[in-house]
Amino acid sequence: MDALLALGSERPVPVVIDEFPYLARANPELPSVIQEALRPLRDQRAASRSRLLLCGSALSFMGRLLSGNAPLRGRAGLELLVRPLDHRLAAEFWDITDPRLALKVNATVGGTPAYRREFARGDTPSGPDDFDDWVIRTVLNPETPLFREARYLLAEEPDLRDTALYLSVLAAVADGNATRGGMAGYLERKATDIAHPINVLEDAGLLHRDADAFRENRPTYRIAEPLIAFYHTIMRPVWDQLERPGSAARVWQASRRRFTSKVLGPHFEQVCRDWALHHADPDLLGGLPARVGHGVVHDPRARTGHEIDVAVIGIADGTKPPLLAIGEAKWNDTIGIAHIERLQHIRDLITQAGRYDTTHTRLICFSGAGFNDKAVAAANTRPGIVLIDLPTLYGQT
Template sequence: MDKPVEMFDRDHEWSALSRFITDAQPGATLGVVSGRRRQGKTFLLDAACRAAGGFYFGATEATDVESLRRISAALTAHVRPATPYHFADWFEAVDALLALGAERPVPVVIDEFPYLARANPELPSVLQEAFRPLREQRTSSRARMLLCGSALSFMGKLLSGNAPLRGRSGLELIIRPLDHRLAARFWDITDPRLAMRVNAIVGGTPAYRREFARGDSPTGPEDFDDWVVRTVLNPETPLFREARYLLAEEPDLRDTGLYLSVLAAVAEGNGTRGGVAGYLERKATDIAHPINVLEDAGLLHRDADIFRDNRSTYRIAEPLIAFYHAIMRPVWDQLERPGSAGRVWQASRRRFTSNVLGPHYEQVCREWALHHADPDLIGGLPARVGHGVVHDAKARVGHEVDVAVIGIADGGRPPLLAIGEAKWNDTIGIAHIDRLRAIRDLIRNAGRYDTSETRLICFSGAGFNDKARAAAAADPDIRLVGLDTIYGTTPR
């Protein structure tokens, strides 16, 4: 299967689909593809069907009877049988789909599968029976059926626990947003500081550039403010209301006001359950369910404290939603008035830096340490990267650690490979390094981690002063990481 030339990256995903679809083994197989909306799942699967001569069906919100009528018509147009299909139930429809693979491996895609299962909750059980081992319709077919959906809470449960399709799937592929490096290439941005600012708003969702912004990308750092005003804050563009629609499209989120308030609390810096409850003036037990639902939907992410097992914090997983709650929602009425975007953005830039860009930069630093950093730079291969608070019992204060890299335990205490400080707008100096040294001593005294080779990493979006550079030159345990390293580019 040749990947379409117009498809950006997705090499891993295309390779996984190619192996699954072209597998010559006898017997029909089942795969599940999921991911948040706007990531290009439909484009990827439709391209795979075109490349391999397969069948693609995109479900819609409809009654079970109408969906059966639609798939009957779609399969009739694809196969062109002597008499049109008129499926009475999904048993007939699934067997007809399996029959497409009678002669060769062929992809059969059912997109937006949660719509069908919501109209007919028995559909997963129908597929369970259809893919039963030794069943003739399965053994005589080499159809490669792919179920796809954007409702992460539903798709995540499709193959879990005692779900009917547990053990029936041969592929479970998650289409994730582009990481910060790929996103910069996709938006055609070569300046790392500009790339980080854009990424803090739109993240790595491909559709936001091609469809929602109509290919509009900042031409340079000086164009960033104008770009925000003419795209994200412009009521005439789809990006303007996208954050609201993302929430409304999740089927498990019924009390939208409550979920919006939970996200607003997190956007305001209330990252713990107690903090969210206090912001909403409710008991912590009352907000447990909405937090869990938002987690299942992929809109909230829970980060465990590296240094305290019983404490965790929440962050908004989608940058555009974080931007909406921090910048747009408080002044929504003003933004809906034409011509107000420039004035609103001028007054919101400081809030954007502190509430959106700073936390996003810290998260990108953590992701860089986990997925991109040279093990020689951070002291080894990371098993876990996170953040946390180190308590100083003598001074009765807590010290926040932006980046903590835990190595692989080899029978003893887990090694703490590195701790780091991430500052977007601050030039790193010797005071930041001394602070990390003191925190390392506190962690050593606590005895939980092996700190014998812990490195001190300073991340900065603004650079490093001479004293910091001199300290790093004199001590191999001190590392300075700038935006060029984060983005894998050559320093200017």
């Protein structure tokens, strides 16, 4: 460490230690060594202009470096979490202008920049009609680095010991089991047995916990990395076939319907929620969102629950937080007047429950397939109804 600090004795020098978690695993004392080297009153530090950058892809480990009583707490001048590109930036980075194609690619590989050039070897779909061929020749091709990337992502996390169990938890979520009880039933285990794997996957940034906007203590989970969701839904069940050259086209032909329902549909819903939180004009929503989620609204008379894909909650300025908007997101369905009437009924149920202020709640319909004439007429003549299409989600209108 003294030698690294000495590099900056005459001028500022960046010193980068990449994949720091692996180095610290080999020498657990390393953070304490760095802490001592960067002690404020130490002569070597005072005379050095070295800029030490500790980098790592293991989110759980890197997140603990500066927390609580960690040795390096108070020593850092910058803590930077490099997030994947969102759907808009990813489309720009992949040079895709067609919003429908952009969302399908984003649902497959997510927003990690390296996946375009290094892992996909610079191969991008030439147009909407090339998507299927691109999946076959690149994503499902055992000769590309992208093919095994989803399996290797787990190996980057030092806290993941029994990888088979963690893979099974992710597979359960990918198959639609979004609750702890659902995962436990899928794995034929007790809910308490999978509590630790869920927490570790959350810390690693591979699993995301979403609170139900309308029911307390009813969280659901989703896979945070689209490539992992695609792998567990499409690739893992037929892995032995895919490893055999020439099988990709046959597998993809049989998997396209599952891709639409299990991968593309849920991803579209999440993009709609991200758009409402980060991109939507507050005037369109009737205020600035404090959080955007989803949930289930109970109908006591019908004794059933109604799922809400998008729930936009504003900043509380009184006894009740305002519910700015509720929305329905349909990837492959044309939105009609029945969808709007359903949202109106659900808004009435939320009003009766009394948890949110629904005085100005707007109804938003998201569709990847468009809207029929009655829906368009309702949006044009009745206040509080908003229709959002794919170009709008991508900022093209």
